[in-house]
Amino acid sequence: MASSSTFSIILGILQATIFLISIARTVTIADPSPLESEAIAMVESGWWSNYSNNASERCQWPGISCNTAGSITKINISDVPNIEVGDRFGKLNFTSFPNLVLLDLSDRPLGGKIPHQIGNLSALKQLDLSFCGLSGELPPSLGNLTQLEYLDISYNYNINGSIPPQLGNLVNLVSLNLSGTSLSGSIPPFLGLLTNLRHLLLDRNQFDDGNNTIPQNLWNLRGLETLSLSGCGIVGPIPSALGQLLNLKSLILWANKINGSIPSAVGFLSNLTYFDVYDNRLFGSIPFSLYQLTNLETLYLGNNQLEGSIPQNIEKLMNIKVLSITNTSITGHIPLALCRLTKLEYINLHENQISGSIPSCIGKLFNLRILYLDSNLFEGLIPEEIGNLANLTSLSLSQNKLSGSIPSCIGNLSNLHTLDLDSNLLKGPIPAEIGRLFHLSNLNLSFNQLSGSVPILSATKLRIIDAGNNCNKISPDPFEGNSRLSPYMCPSPVTNKAKSSTILYYLKIFLPIAIFFAFSILGYFLFSRFKLKNNRVGAQPTRNGDLCSIWNYDGKIAYEDIVAATEDFDFRYCIGVGGYGSVYRAQLPCGKVVALKKLHRLEAENPAFDKSFRNEIKFLTEIRHRSIVKLHGFCLHRRSMFLIYEYMENGSLFCNLRDEVEAVEMDWTKRVEIIKGIAHALSYLHYDCSPPIVHRDISSNNVLLNSSFEAFVADFGTAKMLDLESSNQTMIVGTCGYVAPELAYTLVVTEKCDVYSFGVVALETLMGKHPEELLSWLSSPTSLVNMRLIDVLDNRLPLPTSQLVAQNLVRIATLAFACLNPQPKSRPTMKEVCEELVCGQTSLGVPLRMISLLQLVNCEKHIGGKTGTCNV
Ligand SMILES: *[C@@H]1O[C@H](CO)[C@@H](O)[C@H](O)[C@H]1NC(C)=O
Ligand SMILES: *[C@@H]1O[C@H](CO)[C@@H](O)[C@H](O)[C@H]1NC(C)=O
Ligand SMILES: *[C@@H]1O[C@H](CO)[C@@H](O)[C@H](O)[C@H]1NC(C)=O
Ligand SMILES: *[C@@H]1O[C@H](CO)[C@@H](O)[C@H](O)[C@H]1NC(C)=O
Ligand SMILES: *[C@@H]1O[C@H](CO)[C@@H](O)[C@H](O)[C@H]1NC(C)=O
Numbered sequence: 005m006a007s008s009s010t011f012s013i014i015l016g017i018l019q020a021t022i023f024l025i026s027i028a029r030t031v032t033i034a035d036p037s038p039l040e041s042e043a044i045a046m047v048e049s050g051w052w053s054n055y056s057n058n059a060s061e062r063c064q065w066p067g068i069s070c071n072t073a074g075s076i077t078k079i080n081i082s083d084v085p086n087i088e089v090g091d092r093f094g095k096l097n098f099t100s101f102p103n104l105v106l107l108d109l110s111d112r113p114l115g116g117k118i119p120h121q122i123g124n125l126s127a128l129k130q131l132d133l134s135f136c137g138l139s140g141e142l143p144p145s146l147g148n149l150t151q152l153e154y155l156d157i158s159y160n161y162n163i164n165g166s167i168p169p170q171l172g173n174l175v176n177l178v179s180l181n182l183s184g185t186s187l188s189g190s191i192p193p194f195l196g197l198l199t200n201l202r203h204l205l206l207d208r209n210q211f212d213d214g215n216n217t218i219p220q221n222l223w224n225l226r227g228l229e230t231l232s233l234s235g236c237g238i239v240g241p242i243p244s245a246l247g248q249l250l251n252l253k254s255l256i257l258w259a260n261k262i263n264g265s266i267p268s269a270v271g272f273l274s275n276l277t278y279f280d281v282y283d284n285r286l287f288g289s290i291p292f293s294l295y296q297l298t299n300l301e302t303l304y305l306g307n308n309q310l311e312g313s314i315p316q317n318i319e320k321l322m323n324i325k326v327l328s329i330t331n332t333s334i335t336g337h338i339p340l341a342l343c344r345l346t347k348l349e350y351i352n353l354h355e356n357q358i359s360g361s362i363p364s365c366i367g368k369l370f371n372l373r374i375l376y377l378d379s380n381l382f383e384g385l386i387p388e389e390i391g392n393l394a395n396l397t398s399l400s401l402s403q404n405k406l407s408g409s410i411p412s413c414i415g416n417l418s419n420l421h422t423l424d425l426d427s428n429l430l431k432g433p434i435p436a437e438i439g440r441l442f443h444l445s446n447l448n449l450s451f452n453q454l455s456g457s458v459p460i461l462s463a464t465k466l467r468i469i470d471a472g473n474n475c476n477k478i479s480p481d482p483f484e485g486n487s488r489l490s491p492y493m494c495p496s497p498v499t500n501k502a503k504s505s506t507i508l509y510y511l512k513i514f515l516p517i518a519i520f521f522a523f524s525i526l527g528y529f530l531f532s533r534f535k536l537k538n539n540r541v542g543a544q545p546t547r548n549g550d551l552c553s554i555w556n557y558d559g560k561i562a563y564e565d566i567v568a569a570t571e572d573f574d575f576r577y578c579i580g581v582g583g584y585g586s587v588y589r590a591q592l593p594c595g596k597v598v599a600l601k602k603l604h605r606l607e608a609e610n611p612a613f614d615k616s617f618r619n620e621i622k623f624l625t626e627i628r629h630r631s632i633v634k635l636h637g638f639c640l641h642r643r644s645m646f647l648i649y650e651y652m653e654n655g656s657l658f659c660n661l662r663d664e665v666e667a668v669e670m671d672w673t674k675r676v677e678i679i680k681g682i683a684h685a686l687s688y689l690h691y692d693c694s695p696p697i698v699h700r701d702i703s704s705n706n707v708l709l710n711s712s713f714e715a716f717v718a719d720f721g722t723a724k725m726l727d728l729e730s731s732n733q734t735m736i737v738g739t740c741g742y743v744a745p746e747l748a749y750t751l752v753v754t755e756k757c758d759v760y761s762f763g764v765v766a767l768e769t770l771m772g773k774h775p776e777e778l779l780s781w782l783s784s785p786t787s788l789v790n791m792r793l794i795d796v797l798d799n800r801l802p803l804p805t806s807q808l809v810a811q812n813l814v815r816i817a818t819l820a821f822a823c824l825n826p827q828p829k830s831r832p833t834m835k836e837v838c839e840e841l842v843c844g845q846t847s848l849g850v851p852l853r854m855i856s857l858l859q860l861v862n863c864e865k866h867i868g869g870k871t872g873t874c875n876v
C-alpha cells in the first residue's frame with residue numbers, strides 16, 4: 005500500500021510538473037521576451053517614426069546604442085535632428101528597458117511633466133532632461149533610480165514644488181543639477197547624505213526667499229568639486245567648515261544674502277579655481293589666506309561691504325585671469341605685485357576707494373583685454389605703458405582724479421572698443437591717434453579740461469544721429485564738458501561715405517518704428533564666416549565640457565563668453581540696429597549660433613528700457629511655444645544688458661517682405677504657414693497662459709523667421725499679463741499702423757488689441773506691404789466694391805494654381821478683415837481664428853479672380869458672430 009501510495013504521489017508530482025511546465029510554456033509564448041518588449045516600446049513611443057518603423061533595426065536608429073545581446077543601453081537624442089518627442093515623452097514604456105544606462109533628451113522640447121514611470125528605468129545611471137521645457141513637480145519615483153550617478157533637470161523654468169525626499173535614496177549620485185527651475189522650499193539637508201556627490205548645482209531657484217540656510221551637513225561632502233548655489237535666497241554666514249571641502253574647484257554663491265565675513269579657512273581649498281561671492285552682504289576684510297590660492301583663476305568679490313586693501317602678496321595668485329572686486333569699500337593703492345600676474349585678462353575694480361597712481365608696470369599684463377578702474381580716487385598720469393596692452397578691448401578710467409594729458413600711444417590699442425576717460429582732470433589736446441581707433445563703439449572723453457580740436461574719427465561704429473543740416477553727430481556727445489575744446493564741429497566721422505549714408509538711412513527708417521530685429525538689413529555681415537578663437541575668460545570646466553551649458557553656472561561667465569564671441573560687441577557681428585538696442589549674431593565656442601539683443605549703454609540706465617528688458621525675461625522664461633522665440637539666457641550686467649535668443653536666420657517678416665528676393669522665396673504656402681504660426685502663438689498667449697498674456701506689439705517687425713521661413717513671435721518688452729480683476733488701463737504701446745483704434749480713446753488693453761494687430765500683419769503678409777490704404781477704405785466699405793482680392797495680393801508672386809492654397813488665401817483674408825473690425829467685441833478671438841484656419845471649410849463658389857474685397861468684408865460678420873463659415 006505504502007509503495008502504491010508513494011507511486012501515486014510521485015505520479016501526481018510528475019503530472020503537476022508537466023502541467024506547470026506547459027503553463028510556463030504558454031506564458032512564455034504569450035508574453036513577449038524582454039527584447040521584443042523593447043522593440044514594441046520603441047515603435048510605440050513614436051519618437052523615431054520619421055526614421056523607421058522596422059524595430060528589428062532599432063540598434064541602428066539615430067541616438068541608440070545597444071549591448072552585444074541587442075538590448076538598448078543608451079538613448080541620446082539631444083543632438084539628433086528630425087526626432088519629435090514633444091508630447092510623446094510619456095509614451096515611451098519605461099518598464100521595457102532593463103539595460104538602459106543613459107537617457108539624454110536635453111534641449112528637446114518635451115511637453116508636460118516628467119512621467120512617474122521614469123522610475124522604472126532600473127538600470128539608469130545618467131539622466132539629462134535639461135532645457136526641455138518641462139513643468140510640474142518632480143516625481144518621487146525618481147528615487148527608484150538607485151543606480152543613478154548623473155541627474156540633470158536644469159533650466160526647466162516651470163518645474164515647481166519642492167525637491168522630493170526620495171532623491172535622498174540616490175546614494176550613487178555624483179552630479180546633481182537642478183538649476184534654473186522654480187523649485188521652492190529649502191535646500192534639503194538629505195543632500196548632505198549623498199556622499200558620492202562631486203557636483204551640486206541648485207542655482208536660481210525659488211527657494212524660500214531670504215530665509216534659507218545652507219544645511220550644515222553639506223559641508224561634510226568631502227568629495228565636492230563644484231558647489232553652485234547662486235540666487236537661492238541663502239542667508240547666514242559661510243561657516244569655517246567650508247575648509248573641509250578640500251577638493252572644491254568652484255564655489256559659486258553669488259546673488260544671495262550671505263552675511264558675515266569670508267572665513268579664513270577658504271585658504272585650505274588649494275584646488276579652488278573659481279570663487280564667486282558677488283552680490284551678497286559680506287563684510288569685514290578679505291582674508292589674507294584667499295591670496296594663497298595659487299590655482300585660483302576667477303575671483304568675484306564685488307557688491308559686498310568688504311574692506312581693506314589689496315595686499316602685496318596677491319602675487320601668489322599666479323593663475324588668476326579674472327579679478328573682479330567692484331563696488332565694495334577697498335582702499336589703499338594698487339600693489340606693484342599685481343603686475344606679475346601676467347595671466348590676467350580681466351581686471352575690474354570699478355567703484356571702490358582705491359587711491360594713488362595707476363602703476364606703469366600695468367603695461368606688462370599683455371594678456372589684458374578689459375581694464376576697468378573707474379569710479380575710484382586714482383590720481384596722477386595715465387601711464388604711457390597702457391599703450392603696450394595690444395589685446396585691450398575696453399578701457400575705463402572715468403570718474404577719477406587723473407591729470408596730465410591723454411597719452412597718444414592709446415592710439416596703438418587697435419582693438420579698443422570702449423574708451424572711457426570722462427570726468428577726470430585731463431588737459432591738453434586729444435591725440436589725433438585716437439582717431440585711428442577704428443573699432444571704437446564707445447568713446448567718452450567728456451567733463452575733462454581738454455583743449456584744441458576734435459580729431460577726425462575713423463570709427464564707423466559710434467552711434468551717429470542726424471542733427472539736421474546734414475550734420476551727423478555722435479550720440480551721446482563724447483566731448484561735452486570740455487570748455488576749452490574748440491566748438492563742436494560737426495565731424496564727418498566716417499571716411500567711407502557710402503557706409504555712413506547706409507547707416508543713416510537705416511536709422512531713419514528704423515528709429516521711428518522702434519525695430520529691434522532688423523536681421524537681414526546688414527545681411528552681408530551674416531555671410532562672412534567668423535573664425536572665433538576660444539578665448540573665454542574664467543572658463544569653467546562645464547558639464548561634459550559642453551560650453552553651451554554655461555548657463556548652469558551664472559550670468560557672468562556667460563557674459564565673458566559672449567564678449568569673446570562678439571569680440572566685445574564688435575560692429576562686425578551687429579546684424580541690426582534699433583531704437584534703443586542692437587542685435588548681434590554670436591557663435592559660441594561650442595558652435596551654437598545665438599542672437600543677442602543688447603541695450604545701448606545709456607539706455608540701459610533708463611528705467612523704462614530696463615523695465616521692458618526685465619519684462620521680456622519674465623515672460624520668455626515662463627512661456628514656451630513652438631511659434632514663440634526661445635530665450636536661451638540673459639545677462640543683466642552692470643556694463644551691458646543683453647538677452648540671448650535662438651537665432652533666426654531669416655530675420656524679421658518685415659524685412660523679408662521688403663526684400664525682392666526673399667519675398668519671392670516666401671511663396672503662398674509659406675506665407676499661409678507664417679500666418680498660422682502667429683495665430684497659434686497668440687492663441688497660446690491668450691488662452692493657455694494663466695493669467696492670459698497680451699503681447700501688445702504684434703507687427704511684422706516682431707515676427708521672426710527661421711531658415712525654413714517658420715514664424716516666431718518675438719519681443720515681449722511690452723507684453724502684459726491681463727489682470728482679470730483690475731481695469732487693465734495702460735499707456736499706449738505698440739507700433740504705429742498696428743495698434744487697435746480703440747486704444748486711442750479707451751486705453752484699456754484686452755486681447756482683442758492683439759487680434760487687430762494680427763489682422764494687419766496677416767493682410768501685410770498677403771499683400772507684401774503694409775495695408776495702410778486698405779485700412780482707410782475699410783471705414784467706407786462701398787469703396788471696396790470694385791476691388792478684387794487678386795488686385796491686392798502681393799504681385800511679386802504668381803497667383804496660386806492650387807485650389808487648396810487659393811482657399812487658404814481667401815480664408816485668411818476673410819479672417820483678417822474680421823480681426824480689423826473697429827468694434828473689439830465683434831472681432832473673433834484668436835482661438836476662433838485658429839480653429840477657422842485649421843478646420844475652416846471655405847470652398848470657393850467662384851474662381852479666385854472673381855472674389856471682391858467687399859464680399860470678404862461682409863463675410864467677416866459671420867465669423868465674428870460665430871455663425872460658422874461663409875462661402876464666398
Ligand atoms: C526590417 O529589417 C530587417 C533587417 O534589416 C530586414 O531583414 C526586414 O526585411 C525588414 N522588414 C521590413 C518589413 O522592412
Ligand atoms: C549625447 O550626445 C551629444 C551629442 O553627440 C553629446 O554631446 C553628449 O555628451 C551626449 N550625452 C551624454 C550624456 O553622453
Ligand atoms: C515627421 O513626419 C511627419 C509626417 O510624417 C511630418 O509632418 C513632420 O514634420 C516630420 N517631423 C520632422 C521633425 O521631420
Ligand atoms: C510596458 O512594458 C512592460 C514590460 O515589458 C509590460 O508588462 C507592460 O504591459 C507595458 N505597458 C504598456 C502600457 O504597454
Ligand atoms: C512602474 O512604475 C510605476 C509607477 O512608479 C510602479 O507603480 C510600477 O510598479 C512600476 N512597474 C515595474 C514593473 O516596476
Ligand SMILES: *[C@@H]1O[C@H](CO)[C@@H](O)[C@H](O)[C@H]1NC(C)=O
Binds near residue numbers: 123148170
Ligand atoms: C517606485 O516609486 C514609487 C513612488 O515612490 C513607489 O510607489 C514604487 O513602489 C516604486 N517602485 C519600485 C519598483 O520600487
Ligand SMILES: *[C@@H]1O[C@H](CO)[C@@H](O)[C@H](O)[C@H]1NC(C)=O
Binds near residue numbers: 164165
Ligand atoms: C506647479 O505649477 C502648476 C501649473 O504649472 C500648478 O498647477 C501647481 O499647483 C504648481 N505646484 C506647486 C507645488 O506649486
Ligand SMILES: *[C@@H]1O[C@H](CO)[C@@H](O)[C@H](O)[C@H]1NC(C)=O
Binds near residue numbers: 215
Ligand atoms: C526662518 O526659518 C526658520 C527655520 O527654518 C524659522 O524658525 C523662522 O521663523 C524663519 N523666519 C522667517 C522670518 O521666516
Ligand SMILES: *[C@@H]1O[C@H](CO)[C@@H](O)[C@H](O)[C@H]1NC(C)=O
Binds near residue numbers: 250251274275
Ligand atoms: C586637488 O587636485 C589634484 C589634481 O587635480 C588631486 O590630485 C587632489 O587630490 C585634489 N585635492 C587636494 C586636496 O589637493
Ligand SMILES: *[C@@H]1O[C@H](CO)[C@@H](O)[C@H](O)[C@H]1NC(C)=O
Binds near residue numbers: 370371393395539
Ligand atoms: C594677446 O593675447 C594672446 C592670447 O590671448 C597672446 O598670445 C598674445 O601674445 C597677446 N598679444 C600681445 C601683443 O601680447
